[in-house]
Amino acid sequence: MPSMLTYISRRLLFSIPVILVASFLLFWMVRSTFDPCVKLRASKDVEAVARCETRLHLNDPIPMQYLGWANDAVHGDLGQSSRTNEEVSAMVPRALWYTVQLIFWGVLISAFAAVALGVYSALKQYSVLDYTFTGASFVGLAMPPFWFGLIAIELLAIMPKQWLGLDEPLFYFVGLHSGAEKGFGADYARHLVLPVMTLTVQIIASWSRFQRSSMLDVMSADYVRTARAKGVPRRDVVVHHALRNALVPLVTVMALDIGALFGGLIITETIFSIPGMGQLFVRSLQAGDAEVLVVWTVVTAGFIVVFNLLADVLYGVMDPRVRVT
Amino acid sequence: MSETVSAAEPMLEVSELTVDFPTDDGLLHAVNHVTFGIARGETVGIVGESGSGKSVMSMAIMGLLPKSARVTGSVKFRGQELLGASERDFERIRGSEIAMVFQDALASLNPVHTVGAQVAEAVAIHQELKGSELRNAAIELLDVVGIANPSARFEQYPHEFSGGMRQRAMIAMAIANDPAVLIADEPTTALDVTIQAQVLEVLERIQERTSTSIMLITHDLGVVAGVADSVMVMYAGSQVERGSVEDIFYESRHPYTKGLLASLPRMDRRMNKSDRLHQIEGQPPSLVFLPTGCAFHPRCAFAETPGACDGEVPALRVVGDGHYSACHFADRIGSEEGAMS
Structure with missing residues (x-):
């Protein structure tokens, strides 16, 4: 499929200027908001302040500062956190790994649940279960995650522990491992349940609504009628003809949503006290940790661009009509 | 199986077919007591304007109507009753015994599968073919309907086909299992006149090959005159006239049919710039609130109101050999030739 390759490489080329412009704007905004040498200034050590300013090119115009930063970044030097004095190049990947785990499990479960619920609701439109799912997804969308998370901790961890007189709660709600535990075993699973559940509730609610309406659209499409007129068994009509088409818009929405996560x-x-990207952002923001914030914003923007690209590519893979343009 | 059915015996027999849809305003009468038959190898043209129930009728025959539809009457295929048949029975008949060609081929072909895969699917559902055999069968079908370079076309998607080629591909899917009855729902409506002729020619060629009975739904009287053996005219869900092509075109006994014919542009009559084509005044009625009596009476130049026309639903009655009309004044209509223009 040479057309597919051209399509992908063209999309790839388009995203390079996007990421360059975005990183420059983000760098500019963070630099104009926070002074990376603020701690040294408080120490009144003039020489140290001067060293810091030279290292970060603070006396140059913003574009020059950006070029200096980008040059360092390309060579693996992302700067140092003014909050913890740690290398940013170590902090961000560590935080990212926690977030990636949450996203992976959350998205995996949400995708299957949302497609199943959406397809069922569309095929049994206006049935009791359809109304139930509709109601549940409105509740899921309307409930703030902090509220749902706290309720889940209370109902699924603390109260069962008290009723059953357990030493340990069934599901943990601090971090992703307890103590010295490692790996992906039972301890990991018991830590994951509550945060992943909190994450999935809203995602499932929105994706399943989307899948329902997209499925309803295709079920009344002419080509589904054609398939039935050919004598295709209902199951194959639903999966092979309807769902295959209904997934096209859903996959696009999924890719865009995941990028934003x-x-x-x-x-x-x-x-849930998980030291992921969200927590890193809040802490760095509170501490005015400029060097971490620059990298954090650029990395997050990078994910958005990558997943937008992915959405485009998947769209092209799934719908042959898109590849032409 | 088909050898036991003689030519005179109808392949498909529809009697008193009625389809209603419940709506918020009341029952929508989409098809009212329609009766007709199609013999082996015969082509029946079904004519009527949009909303006259042509398509709903064909969907009822195929068992493709939504569950909310209320269908009564009888549809017999080779003597076997289809109304009320299980979905499983219908799946066996659809595409193999009764197949359908739809109007908008672009929308009717699945955009994400290749044309070849869709034709092959039609074969594979009803025949035990796999792999290269299946592929060859599909390519042969594309060839039969006149698609040039079929093995390359096999790999292409519907959007890479032209309108005429897409309609040919639809026909290839429909004839994949040599169906006894082919329902073509406005197969040429969206096509250029030259492509129309080619598509109709493909249909005729297939009919010659396999003696398929064709139910040709159209609003184009020109198409009907060209290919049909007999014609049924529908208005507001009811059949208003039925007969041979000659009966309908030259000796119509129903004012609606006459109105339709009069509204055709004529090559053999010179028109001045100020002349206008004939038109049937008014709008088709709401199928929920049908007029009393004859559904056509509010638009009919011959209607006598108050009287039979708005008081009594006209029954379909014999006006000639195999010629039926549902008009109270069918006898008079034939002789008042000049009254239309």
């Missing part, structure tokens, strides 16, 4: 789990991570 990388910076957006602030509330879930805070409730």
